[in-house]
Amino acid sequence: MDHELKRVFASLPQMERGVAKVIGGDPKGNNFLYTNGKCVIIRDINNPAIADVYTQHAHPVNVAKYAPSGYYIASGDMSGKIRIWDTTQKEHLLKYEYQPLSGPIKDIAWTEDNKRIAVVGQGRGKFTAVFLWDSGSSVGEISGHTKRVNSVDIKQTRPYRLASGSDDGTAAFFEGPPFRWKLQTKENKGFVNCVRFSPDGSRYAAAGSDGKIAIFDGKDSETMIASLGGDQAHKGGIYAVSWSPDSTQLISASGDKTVKLWDVASNTAVTTFNMGSEVNDQQLGCLWQNEHLLSVSLSGYINYLDKNNPDRPLRILKGHSNSVTLKYSFLTPTPRYWDAESGESDGFCGKGHSNQVSKMAVNQSGQLVSCSMDDTVRQTGLDKKDYGASDVVKMDVQPQWVSVGPDGYVVVVCINQLVLLKDGKRVFTLGDLDYDPTAVAVHPANGDVAVGGSDRKVHLYSIQGNTLKDEGKTLETEGAVTDTVYSHDGAFLAASDDKKAIVVFTVAEGYAVKGEFYAHHAKVMCLAWSPDNEHFASGGMDHLVYVWTINDPDKRNKISDAHRLHHISGLAWLDKNTLVTTSHDSCVKQWTIKF
Template identity: 60%
Template sequence: MSYELKSVFASLPHMERGVAKVLGGDPKGNNFLYTNGKSVIIRNIEVRRKEYLGFSDERQLCLRRFGAVFLWDSGSSVGEIVGHSKIINSVDIKQTRPYRLVTGSDDNCTTFLEGPPFKFKCTISDHSRFVNCVRFSPDGNCYASAGADGQIFLYDGKTGEKLGSLGGEKAHDGGIYAVSWSPDSTQLISASGDKTVRLWDVGSGVAVSTFNLGSDVQDQQLGCLWLKNHLLSVSLSGYINYLDRSNPDRPLRTIKGHTKSIQCLTVHKADGRSSIYSASHDGHINYWDSESGENEEFVGKGHSNLVSRMTVDESEHLVTCSMDDTVRYTDLSKREYSASDVVKMDMQPKCVSVGPGGLAVTVCIGQLVLLKDKKKLFTLDSLGYEPESVAVHPGGGAVAVGGADGKVRLYAVQGNTLKDDGKVLEVQGPVTDMSYSQDGAFLAVTDEKKVITVFTVADGYTEKSEFYGHHAKVVCLSWSPDNEHFATGGMDMMLYVWTVSDPDKRIKIPDAHRLHHVSGLTWLNTNTLVTTSHDACVKQWTLRI
């Protein structure tokens, strides 16, 4: 048994309103990079999906946040930054001799240094608000500074002498967060909170084109990059736009995805194509073509808070429950939210499971809710325990509910009600997840005590096996279509694929998402497992079992 990482659908950059996002490019112009939390995402400029953790091996001088300059490979000091009274937002180093260094700060100033070792030469106070970005032209003859005052100033790259400005009194109607030079140093682009990116002819100081990226707050432009012939910008939404010089009002393409931690996922096959659906901490749901990585979001207004669980029912509706106290049914043929397909819960839902005939059961705080055909039929309160997870048997007649007390209770669906059948299954600790195998033969339960317990349904839910291997709480579980294997993810950042008939026969995938635990997993087919994590990435694994 072995595994191989098949593909990565990488996260978008994590964005904050009013905070610039740096997009970097490699010297050959083939890849660009950005950060999201602890991750550095490296993407091929032509191909969308690529993810690494680490940094480029280009040797250059770097700047610490508080003003020390050092050689990144050896750590040797090559000067200190003085002249600022507030945080430094941006730094750039002239890549041709004589070397120069410029910084921009929240104190509305830039500083100009000569070196190495770098020594302070002057402070420049042309901006009236925060300086968000400073960049030398590739030939080193000039550098630009951009600020929250909507202005871009140009300076001599060797002396720091002011040469002029772009756009006259103002380059943008809003604050400017980033600039990036063309490879030949004759033009640059600027990204602004006024939701536009502008292409400038540096010699004349005139805007050649204005790219309009939308009208919503999320369309504010907080970063940009000119890499070879590609012009990129990044919106407050995290979306990365490939700008079209021949059509400034419509990007060539937009890379979408998640900026925040992914909480759950599921898969669905239609017209011979498999799609992956993922939901993140902010309520955003994205869907991906499993082969190409092409992706998009649903149309309309959806969940407003964390989506805790999602699944697909037999009517091909995506059923989701969220911390916004709703359960939603979204038609996967339309991929459009509908206000009429929202069921309001009395308490916050934690988990939802679906069965045949339009049946669904939702676990909420302190209660169970039976739904059918998008309507609430029955609510069971005063449980005497706190329910955490739920699984509806594929046959539809039985419902298993896992509790924080380390017990699994079985309920029967009788007409429009749920009835406790009195059977209780014991596991090692508080239940974290549970699922029936697709043929309904087994029920697998994960718990906080690092144990997975499998019960045989036909034998009255007798315990078949316990599976050990995780070093911390197990948090998610999914059965393979072959009903012989299932996968689990734990807080130990381990991913296991287990064999029902032989607990010792398993695949162990350590650090599946490197810096975060697996938050959700599902099977695309019997040899492909899909996982998500708080790193906001979706990964596919090829398994040989």
């Protein structure tokens, strides 16, 4: 057996209210990049379904920027470490690693000759550094700021100039190299969130929390050329600006839920893009890349802006920005669905769960059955993808697992409780169990119910009308059960546990052991049967995915580092040769399995 990564359904940027998100652009115009947790996400700007993920940082990454050559990317994390890595090879080999600051890096800038890098952020009395990319040797000192530095940029024409913006309310200007302080300006009345030079180097913009965008001369900074829109370009704080390729215009992203397109020479807002009215519509980042105008909302949505229709983006990239599990389950209050061919994603409409969704399944009627930490179970039609008030079933205690069966039956595992639902209504509760239930599977045809427990046993029940009957039979496992799954034809039951083992039982033979499967180095987290019922997949805390052959435990397909940073949290088969995996890296991956 063999496998191949077919597609990465990339996560969105991880956003924080009131904090700017830097979006980097490929100088060749092909890609853009952003960060989520410990990942750097690279996406094709024309076809964002094409994505790549860099996962080598040990701490959450704040910013990543392409070198002007396009051959390298520098990324900085919360620990103050910067990694410079190759973009031309699939492995993204590390070129250099440095520790210029002792705290979070907020922004990065390269000189146009690819030789020098400036980083800013927060550290123990040191907020900035400028160094040679291939040795780490200092090439100047960015001094003068007294608080965290949020933004930095370097003029991409000679003579080089450097600008920085800080929480101390000043924008500083430096000549070099080696870079040395020349002057500071205090045109902004609050935090300076973003400074950016125009591509031709003639001007630079400083934007801040006071809603003001000040434009300065890019060569000496002694002259403020303009204040876009007067004293206030936006009614809210401005978090990012990005210049047009011809240096005549720029866009600005604001907490007032708008993006504005400015003509700098005339000091006028040519277009105002109204992005919505909700808190999540605040705009915290932007990028002007060739003909593409992008902005990032607090929700993490990436908007492709349309100059001809400012109230409706050309497209909106949606997806996950938090931890993900599958079958079909997502650790967010709102489930998302993906088109496996186009890579497009969207969410359900209406008022859904108010807390983390723990588990999901799809029943024979095409309904998504979900349980949540808000103590409810919901059944929502996949055709409408719209939550309704009548879809909710309230549980006595927190539900943790759901499994669907034929004829409208659903079994819910709650804390020390099993609950039976029929056609969306609660019909039976079995409480005061003498074990802690951890997982459940309902047979696709005969009404058997297998409940895994922390007592290293699978407990068998049967659905009889509107009741759940204890059959008084248990199946032994090596450890606390982490998942139980019946094959699609009902012939087999697979159970995984926290002792790295998987046991498969033959249903027709009174649940006799069919085989035992060992290979994981840590707890097995999830299982999924392939449509042919001859193979199943397992995912573990060891970041490994195995595809097993039921009749030969030694015949297996190993996917190493399926999700390098986190354990495998979910598995699902689209067809007998296509496996989907999820993890807490917020990404979904699609694999082609060859038998």
